[in-house]
Amino acid sequence: MSDRKVTKIGVLTSGGDSPGMNAAIRAVVRTSLYHGLEVYGVLRGYNGMVEDDIFKMESRSVANIIQRGGTILKTARSKDFYEYDGRKRAYDNLKKRGINGLVVIGGDGSFNGALRFSKEFDIPCIGLPGTIDKDIAGTDFTIGFDTAVNTAVEAIDKIRDTADAHDRLFIIEVMGRDAGYIALHSGIATGAEHILIPERKTDIESVIASLQEKEKRKKLVNLIVVAEGDEFGGAEQVARVVKEKMPNVDARVCILGHIQRGGSPSCIDRLIASRMGYHAVECLLTGKHNVMVGIQNNKMHYTPLENAVKAKQKINEEWMRIVKILAS
Template sequence: MEKKVSKIGVLTSGGDSPGMNAAIRAVVRTGNYHGLEVFGIMRGYQGLLEDDIFRMENRSVANIIQRGGTILKTARCKEFRTPEGRDRAYQVLKGRGIDGLVIIGGDGSFRGAVEFSAEYDIPCIGLAGTIDKDIAGTDFTIGFDTAVNTAVEAIDKIRDTADAHDRLFIIEVMGRDAGYIALHSGIACGAENILIPEQKTDIEAVVQSLQEKERRKKLVNLIVVAEGDEFGGANEVAKVIKERLPNIETRVAILGHIQRGGAPTCLDRLIASRMGYHAVESLIHGRHNVFVGITNNRMNYIPLEQVHKKKGKISPEWMKIVKILAS
């Protein structure tokens, strides 16, 4: 089929996630394979506005698939949210002859792409690069598997010291709007309680659970809390527990940005490579302004304007599993 684009730009926007480099590599090499000119845009939309753009060849992405972060760097850009900012971005692209964009980021990045494409008819493809796994339309997002494995490794180590001292540890993981990291890592590490934004936290039930375990002399307990839990983060939960259960030795561990860094796992490298390849194929074959996801191991294409944060409820079955396996 005749190509609809000849020069494409690729950028990473919003929070970084492990596997972004693998996606960049796939976009560059697939584009070059098809004879397209590929340009890297530094610092997301901010670099686009500032014309911080450079040509990328295959050697530009050599030895990056195993690296965390993003070689294109990332930033949030308020100016791009304005009509004036988007017009400035268009003038930059027009001057360079770039007629297609691949945006690796989250739903905020995609909202900007939808407005931009509608105003200036620049086809855009979105790839979900976020550790939170909070984008509807894909089973996995780039970076989630690495982040949750980082959390599991850290929690396993915390359990060792908790066991040595018979302590309760309250561990806060990332997840401002979604509890997937907390849910997956908590189940994998045998946490007694998992607190997530999708489910209202019953702190009284948590206290009663710990009281019951104290009576049974089960002194080593882990509570995993997503940072966006409606009751509050780990420190807020610890405050209540220390007041209600002063005899339980309690410690707080906040894992923080360690979850965003590190070499991507095999799964993240694979899905990022696959998504990057299909992003370029979509531009070439006229499938424009879509989000490229993977559902049931099949490529899933959703119009960018329909992409949104995953606000659905966590299945009650998951929480039942937590309760039964932690007993």
């Protein structure tokens, strides 16, 4: 690790946006200023570094943003940053301002970029887990997950009103390409009868059997919540399978989509984002470099960036059991 003292910090958001990113930016900026550091915002993820879209931030730059969805620094994927040339230009742009520490808020792809960059150019980087999918090793929370799952819950509650009014089956797709957390949590919280997630093979025969049994009793109010990354490939595909076996069933598909990314962050997302942003700066100052800041069992937990990769959820068997018992 470097023992050069960090005096000027850059901060950026990268990858998909998630609610709470602004709270994290605010915390990074104000903690930096508190310690007498200069702090710079980088626009549109690594693109801003490559293209020199970097600006100095003051305390007022982050006033009144803690409650806002999205990210005031904007975000993007950067093709240029995948190439050495791009990263070299990025480095030069930091260098000329004297920026010698970087905070990257994003997912595991963003951390990979940070890791490579920091190895090549000796600028210490800190990662903050900003993703609604909660599938990052080394932390119980990711910034945005709690908001996303509450958005899903509110939407599914509304759909249940209609499902109930019509005694109808709804198959609802929530986000989660590799991870079933949003599906699992929102499904349990809305009393969904079945929850289909990438981490487990679904016994579709038994799902169909349970639907048929309900159909016989003419009580086909039913919600099935499906993660987009489920083995069937999402809600439309599940609906196709159901209709093959039950041609008379009136099944409707809803894909919640991008509403799950936006919106004012929940209390928890603001709190963890604030806490992580604060600790990101502390890490840079105390020489704890090239780590991702996480929270585990209510304590700060630091994971070397090389290990801060996407982690498969270890499905708690108990939750699957509870789903079955409670949705009866």
